[in-house]
Amino acid sequence: MIKNYLKIAWRNLWKNKGYSSLNIFGLAIGITCASLILLWVEDELSFDSTFPKKDFVYYVPTNQKFEGEWRTVFQSTPGPLAQVMKDEVPGVVKSSRSIGSDVLFKVSDNSINRYGRHADPDFLDIFSLTFVEGNIEKALDKPDAIVISKETATHLYGKGKSALGKVVTVNNDIDYTITGVFENLPSNISYSFDWVAQFEGFAADKPWMSEYGSFFSDTFVELSPEADFETVDAKVRELLPAKRGDEDVIAFLHSMKDWYLRSNFEGGKKVGGQIIYVRLFAIIAIIILLIACINFINLSTARSEKRANEVGVRKVLGSSKGSLISQFMAEALIIAMGAATISIILLVVIIPQFNTLIEKQLELRFYDITHMFSLLGITLICGLLAGWYPAFYLSSFKPVTVLKGIRSKRESATMIRKGLVVIQFTVSIIFIISTIIVYQQVNHVKSRDLGFDRENLIRLPVNGDVIKNFNPIQQDMIGSGKIENVGLNNSAILSGGNNGWGFEWQGATDTEDIVISKRYISSGFFETAGMEIVQGRGFNDGLDNSSNNILITETFAKLMGEGSAIGRTVRRDGDTYTVIGVVKDYLYGDMYGASDPVMFFNYHGDAQYLYVKSKSGVMMTETLAAMENVMRKHNPAFPFEYQFVDDAFDARFKSEKLIGNLSQIFALIAIMISCMGLFGLATYTAEQRKREIGVRKVLGSSIRGIVKLLSKDFMRLVFFALLIAGPIAWWMMQNWLEGFAYRIEINWVVFAVAGLTAICIALLTVSFQAVKAAMANPVKSLRTE
Numbered sequence: 001m002i003k004n005y006l007k008i009a010w011r012n013l014w015k016n017k018g019y020s021s022l023n024i025f026g027l028a029i030g031i032t033c034a035s036l037i038l039l040w041v042e043d044e045l046s047f048d049s050t051f052p053k054k055d056f057v058y059y060v061p062t063n064q065k066f067e068g069e070w071r072t073v074f075q076s077t078p079g080p081l082a083q084v085m086k087d088e089v090p091g092v093v094k095s096s097r098s099i100g101s102d103v104l105f106k107v108s109d110n111s112i113n114r115y116g117r118h119a120d121p122d123f124l125d126i127f128s129l130t131f132v133e134g135n136i137e138k139a140l141d142k143p144d145a146i147v148i149s150k151e152t153a154t155h156l157y158g159k160g161k162s163a164l165g166k167v168v169t170v171n172n173d174i175d176y177t178i179t180g181v182f183e184n185l186p187s188n189i190s191y192s193f194d195w196v197a198q199f200e201g202f203a204a205d206k207p208w209m210s211e212y213g214s215f216f217s218d219t220f221v222e223l224s225p226e227a228d229f230e231t232v233d234a235k236v237r238e239l240l241p242a243k244r245g246d247e248d249v250i251a252f253l254h255s256m257k258d259w260y261l262r263s264n265f266e267g268g269k270k271v272g273g274q275i276i277y278v279r280l281f282a283i284i285a286i287i288i289l290l291i292a293c294i295n296f297i298n299l300s301t302a303r304s305e306k307r308a309n310e311v312g313v314r315k316v317l318g319s320s321k322g323s324l325i326s327q328f329m330a331e332a333l334i335i336a337m338g339a340a341t342i343s344i345i346l347l348v349v350i351i352p353q354f355n356t357l358i359e360k361q362l363e364l365r366f367y368d369i370t371h372m373f374s375l376l377g378i379t380l381i382c383g384l385l386a387g388w389y390p391a392f393y394l395s396s397f398k399p400v401t402v403l404k405g406i407r408s409k410r411e412s413a414t415m416i417r418k419g420l421v422v423i424q425f426t427v428s429i430i431f432i433i434s435t436i437i438v439y440q441q442v443n444h445v446k447s448r449d450l451g452f453d454r455e456n457l458i459r460l461p462v463n464g465d466v467i468k469n470f471n472p473i474q475q476d477m478i479g480s481g482k483i484e485n486v487g488l489n490n491s492a493i494l495s496g497g498n499n500g501w502g503f504e505w506q507g508a509t510d511t512e513d514i515v516i517s518k519r520y521i522s523s524g525f526f527e528t529a530g531m532e533i534v535q536g537r538g539f540n541d542g543l544d545n546s547s548n549n550i551l552i553t554e555t556f557a558k559l560m561g562e563g564s565a566i567g568r569t570v571r572r573d574g575d576t577y578t579v580i581g582v583v584k585d586y587l588y589g590d591m592y593g594a595s596d597p598v599m600f601f602n603y604h605g606d607a608q609y610l611y612v613k614s615k616s617g618v619m620m621t622e623t624l625a626a627m628e629n630v631m632r633k634h635n636p637a638f639p640f641e642y643q644f645v646d647d648a649f650d651a652r653f654k655s656e657k658l659i660g661n662l663s664q665i666f667a668l669i670a671i672m673i674s675c676m677g678l679f680g681l682a683t684y685t686a687e688q689r690k691r692e693i694g695v696r697k698v699l700g701s702s703i704r705g706i707v708k709l710l711s712k713d714f715m716r717l718v719f720f721a722l723l724i725a726g727p728i729a730w731w732m733m734q735n736w737l738e739g740f741a742y743r744i745e746i747n748w749v750v751f752a753v754a755g756l757t758a759i760c761i762a763l764l765t766v767s768f769q770a771v772k773a774a775m776a777n778p779v780k781s782l783r784t785e
Helices: 002-015 017-045 081-088 122-126 150-157 199-203 229-244 274-302 304-316 321-358 369-395 399-403 411-446 470-479 525-529 554-559 620-634 645-651 654-688 690-698 703-737 748-774 778-782
Strands: 057-059 062-066 069-073 092-107 110-119 131-134 145-149 167-170 174-182 195-198 218-223 249-251 264-266 269-272 457-461 483-489 498-500 516-521 533-536 549-553 569-572 575-583 598-602 609-614
Touching (some): 017 369, 081 092, 081 218, 081 229, 092 122, 092 150, 092 199, 110 145, 110 199, 145 167, 150 174, 195 199, 229 249, 274 369, 274 654, 321 369, 321 654, 411 654, 411 703, 470 609, 483 620, 549 554, 554 575, 575 598, 609 620, 654 703, 654 748
Parallel strands (some): 110 195, 145 174, 516 598, 549 575
Antiparallel strands (some): 057 218, 062 069, 092 110, 092 167, 092 218, 131 174, 167 174, 457 609, 483 516, 498 516, 533 575, 549 598
């Protein structure tokens, strides 16, 4: 029986191959789009899932109170906290301090830069590293011990060669003995590293790392399986107030399962994170599939006039309603299977470009049983969802009426079809509005006054002899004629940098809990970065090298009260600093908010970054060549590496750009599928009204008049969709924008553009079928009357 249903279904599909092709293509687009989104969602949800102890491992951030408000700060625990947690908190079985850095590995003439961590021995077990060489229990017993990833070992010593026990030089300065090689970590982890060295040896000459007043470390802990999280977390929250004697800094536990998906905090409380986008796109995948199914329904019912006689004849010959339903459902499932086959081909073709767009390496993995059953499930659901209404609708025709040529008016069916088109265009318009607003918001922030000039600004890491040879480096670069200025900074210009509190200054009271950012720079940094000094003067190496003179930002100057800040003093821990200049506020850290006050010191001994300003009008290739020549001359042991500040700035908007790009794609796909549904409804309407059109033409109606007659009803549907989509889109995007302190105001023009776009696209779609119906020979439609 099933075989017979399939045979009949296949014959009918072939007979109506034009509409069947549209159905297959529409569903294929929906399945392809949904599959891509679900692959992305799967990858997002899989972050940190490869670690066996993910249920028991926690990161330790701190909540710090500034000006009465709590801020959650990462990489902000004091060095002693890790051991104290292990010793004094029941349930904590392992703990580790950790601090990350980029280093240069060198073996003979072979060198490579790799990011890794100085950590305590427990770190290796907390992250369940799989050793291919060495003993994990003893790998970090000695101060000069280091373990490296398999990829790093292969690069340094060659494929298949042992690295165990060999000596590697780090930063052309310190020799480490390789005591272990571990399997490469996957890409979808929150804290990645290619090497781990002993923390104790690293901190031996840094006594401040053993103080509770220094907040610099990442801290990781592992709880026993029997430990109660709430109890342990409560104990951890008590530690720092007890050790430091104040209640303004509190450590707490943050689960590995939440590191990537739920790491946004406001007021010291977790408020979400990437999980919001994961849920959003999962919903979008469902919506795209529903739009494709709606398209199927409209196209199928549009053929009802053509298939009514078939249904009538089959019922007269004894077919039951159930057998007809089974036949139509079989047709729907065949179409869904065909769509799934095409979608697999489309996925193979599209996924490389999709990976480039989202900056991931997603794989289809058809051998994965989860992927196979997911695709099969999507196909089955699409077939059932898309097929049920046409099956019940077509099988309900009465043979007596259809064989006599009588068509009953099915107002409910017509309303359903129109309602489905409204739903399709409502979603499409929402996507269009969202795309425009996301684009406007990103451009709004990117075009705001940063307080510095990021154009032609290049950042180099400080390593080796850069600080020692800074003066000749500066002279040679400027002397090349390609470079305008050079400066040093202990922090990246876009980053939060070093913060402190407990400052006092003239003209204000209760200043101790105001957070102040500190920057240690060379005297030429302001000119290099294009930062404006609005009062006083900048640093002068002859006058300010060994003094306590400082510059501050405008925000800091306002905190000092009325009048000029020049000459006023700032005090902390017995030191007094004199303000000699005020710098225009500049943006760093949160690109959507306001930055904290900053004080600048004329000291570059701890510089981490070298900034170079290229002269305008000079080819960037020439600038880079000049920079490379100078760096190879004065810092030959290290490779020439650089980053454009422009690129680093753009990277800050990665999530927003991804949302914008995907919204564009979803809007295009939703409109494409919606137009197919509208085409189906236009076809159905033209069939229903062909006799009316024939009569009108005989009575003298023009083609233009008939096209207008047929089109206006559809334009009403699109306009109605716009009325529904407008408030929904406004509400959604207003909620999204409220997450940004610096944001646009939603303008009515966005809705007008989206509505006009949807109307024009719908008009083009409908006009084709309307013109075709208007140009038909009225004799053919009226000859049976």
